[in-house]
Amino acid sequence: MSAFQSLLETPLTNALAWTLLHSLWQCSLIALCLMVVLLPIREARSHYLAAYIALLAAVLAFAATLAIQMRPTSHSADPSPLRLSLRPPAEAGDLNISPSPLDILAPWISPLWILGALGYYLFQAASWLATRRMMKRGTCLPSGVWVRRLEALRALIGMSTPVGLLESALARVPVVIGWARPVILLPVGMLASMPVGQVEAIVLHELAHVARRDYLANLLQTLAEGLLFHHPAVWWISSVIRQERENCCDDAVIAARGDRLEYAKALAALEQSRWTPPTVPAATGGLLMQRISRLLYPNSTRSVPSVLPAAVLTLTIAFAVIALPAPQQPTPNGVTAGQDSPWLKWINEDVAYIVRSDERAAFLKLASDEEREKFIEQFWLRRDPTPGTAANEMKEEHYRRIAAANQRFRTGPGLAGWKTDRGRIYITYGPPDQIESHAATTGKAASHLWRYKFISGVGNDVLIEFVDTKGTGDFAMTTDPSAPLPR
Numbered sequence: 001m002s003a004f005q006s007l008l009e010t011p012l013t014n015a016l017a018w019t020l021l022h023s024l025w026q027c028s029l030i031a032l033c034l035m036v037v038l039l040p041i042r043e044a045r046s047h048y049l050a051a052y053i054a055l056l057a058a059v060l061a062f063a064a065t066l067a068i069q070m071r072p073t074s075h076s077a078d079p080s081p082l083r084l085s086l087r088p089p090a091e092a093g094d095l096n097i098s099p100s101p102l103d104i105l106a107p108w109i110s111p112l113w114i115l116g117a118l119g120y121y122l123f124q125a126a127s128w129l130a131t132r133r134m135m136k137r138g139t140c141l142p143s144g145v146w147v148r149r150l151e152a153l154r155a156l157i158g159m160s161t162p163v164g165l166l167e168s169a170l171a172r173v174p175v176v177i178g179w180a181r182p183v184i185l186l187p188v189g190m191l192a193s194m195p196v197g198q199v200e201a202i203v204l205h206e207l208a209h210v211a212r213r214d215y216l217a218n219l220l221q222t223l224a225e226g227l228l229f230h231h232p233a234v235w236w237i238s239s240v241i242r243q244e245r246e247n248c249c250d251d252a253v254i255a256a257r258g259d260r261l262e263y264a265k266a267l268a269a270l271e272q273s274r275w276t277p278p279t280v281p282a283a284t285g286g287l288l289m290q291r292i293s294r295l296l297y298p299n300s301t302r303s304v305p306s307v308l309p310a311a312v313l314t315l316t317i318a319f320a321v322i323a324l325p326a327p328q329q330p331t332p333n334g335v336t337a338g339q340d341s342p343w344l345k346w347i348n349e350d351v352a353y354i355v356r357s358d359e360r361a362a363f364l365k366l367a368s369d370e371e372r373e374k375f376i377e378q379f380w381l382r383r384d385p386t387p388g389t390a391a392n393e394m395k396e397e398h399y400r401r402i403a404a405a406n407q408r409f410r411t412g413p414g415l416a417g418w419k420t421d422r423g424r425i426y427i428t429y430g431p432p433d434q435i436e437s438h439a440a441t442t443g444k445a446a447s448h449l450w451r452y453k454f455i456s457g458v459g460n461d462v463l464i465e466f467v468d469t470k471g472t473g474d475f476a477m478t479t480d481p482s483a484p485l486p487r
Contacts, residue, residue, distance in 0.1 A: 138169030
C-alpha cells in the first residue's frame with residue numbers, strides 16, 4: 001500500500017471528507033438565512049454584523065461537524081470467531097460489494113480540499129508580502145501641512161490610535177496597512193493633484209478602517225475564506241462583509257464631513273487606478289459604483305444579488321443527489337433491503353464473518369425493530385467472555401478489528417478494507433503474530449505471508465498467503481487456514 005493511499009484511508013481524511021460534504025448544505029442554509037435577514041435592513045453596520053456572524057457560524061458548523069465525525073463510534077464488541085471458517089458466508093451475495101458514488105468520491109475529497117486551501121493561503125501570503133514591500137520601498141513623508149491635517153482629522157472622529165502617513169510610488173490607490181502601527185499609503189502626486197477636501201475625505205475613510213480594526217477583521221475573514229473556499233455561498237457572504245465594511249467607513253466620512261457629492265467625486269476619481277492587494281482595506285474596496293450610487297441616492301432600495309439563490313439551490317440539489325440513499329424495498333421477511341438499513345448493515349457488514357447461518361436466518365425473519373434490537377443484544381451476550389460485567393470484551397475487540405481493517409486494507413477508492421481477504425482474515429482471527437512481505441519481482445507478484453502461532457479449531461503455526469496478482473494492491477488469499485493442514 002502506497003503512502004498516498006494510506007493517507008487517503010486515515011480516519012482524519014474520512015472525517016474531513018464527510019465534513020466537507022455536510023458543509024454544502026450547512027453553508028447554503030446559513031447564506032439563505034443571511035439573505036432573509038438582510039432584505040428588511042438598511043443600515044450598513046447591521047448588514048456587516050449579520051454577515052460576519054453568518055461567516056462565523058459557517059466556520060463553527062464546519063468545526064463542530066469535524067469534531068462529530070472524528071468522535072469514535074460507541075460500538076462495544078468482541079469477536080471470538082475462534083471456530084468459524086474463514087470462507088465468506090454463504091449469503092455473501094447480500095454484502096452489496098458494488099461501491100456507491102460516495103464510496104468512490106469520498107477518499108479524494110480531502111486531498112483536493114487540502115490542495116485548494118493550501119493554494120489559497122499561499123496566494124494570500126504572497127499578497128501580504130507585497131503589502132509589506134509597499135511600506136519599505138518607494139515611500140516618502142508628506143509635507144508637514146498634511147501631517148497636521150492628519151492629526152486634525154483624527155481628532156475630528158475622536159480617534160486616539162496614532163497613524164502614520166506616507167506617499168508611495170507603488171500604491172495605486174490609498175490603502176491602510178498594519179494593525180498595531182497602522183500606516184496610510186497615498187499614491188505619489190495625489191496630494192497635489194486632487195482638491196484638499198476630496199483628499200481629506202479619502203484619508204477619513206482610511207482612518208475609519210483603522211478605528212474599526214478592519215485590518216485584523218480582514219485577516220480573520222481571509223482565514224475563514226481559505227477554510228471554506230469550496231462553497232460559493234461563503235464567497236457571497238464574504239463579499240457582503242467587504243462591501244458593507246466599505247459602506248460603514250463611507251458613513252463615517254459623511255457623518256464627519258456631511259458632503260456626499262464631494263466624497264462621491266473623490267471616489268470616482270480614484271476608480272481610474274484601482275488595483276490593490278486583497279489583504280488590505282482600501283478606499284476603492286467593495287463595489288465602487290454601488291458605493292457611489294448609495295452616497296448620491298441614500299434612500300434607494302437595497303437588493304440582494306440574484307445569483308445567490310440559484311447557486312445555493314444548485315449546491316443543495318447536488319448534495320441531495322449525491323447523498324440520496326438507494327431506493328429501499330421490503331424483503332419477504334420484513335427487513336428493509338436498502339443500503340443504508342441499519343439492520344442489513346449489522347448482519348451483512350458488522351458481523352458478516354462471525355454470525356452463524358442459523359442466527360442469520362433467524363434475524364432475517366424478525367418482524368419488528370424491537371425484536372431485532374433484542375436479538376443483537378442476546379447475540380453479543382452469548383459471546384461475552386465475562387458475563388455480568390459492564391464491558392463486553394469480545395464485542396469491543398471485534399469492532400476494533402473492523403476499524404483497523406478498514407484503515408489498513410482498503411483497496412483503492414472503491415472497496416472497503418473489511419471486504420478484502422486480508423480484512424476478512426484480520427477481523428476473524430485478529431492481527432497475525434508475524435508478517436513477511438515480498439515485493440514484486442520479474443515473473444513473481446508481490447505477496448504477504450501471515451503467520452499465526454495458534455488458531456483455535458485450526459491448529460498451530462498457521463500460514464496464510466496473500467498475493468497481489470494484478471498489481472493493484474488487492475492481495476487475494478491463496479490458502480484457507482480452515483482447510484485441512486498439509487502433512
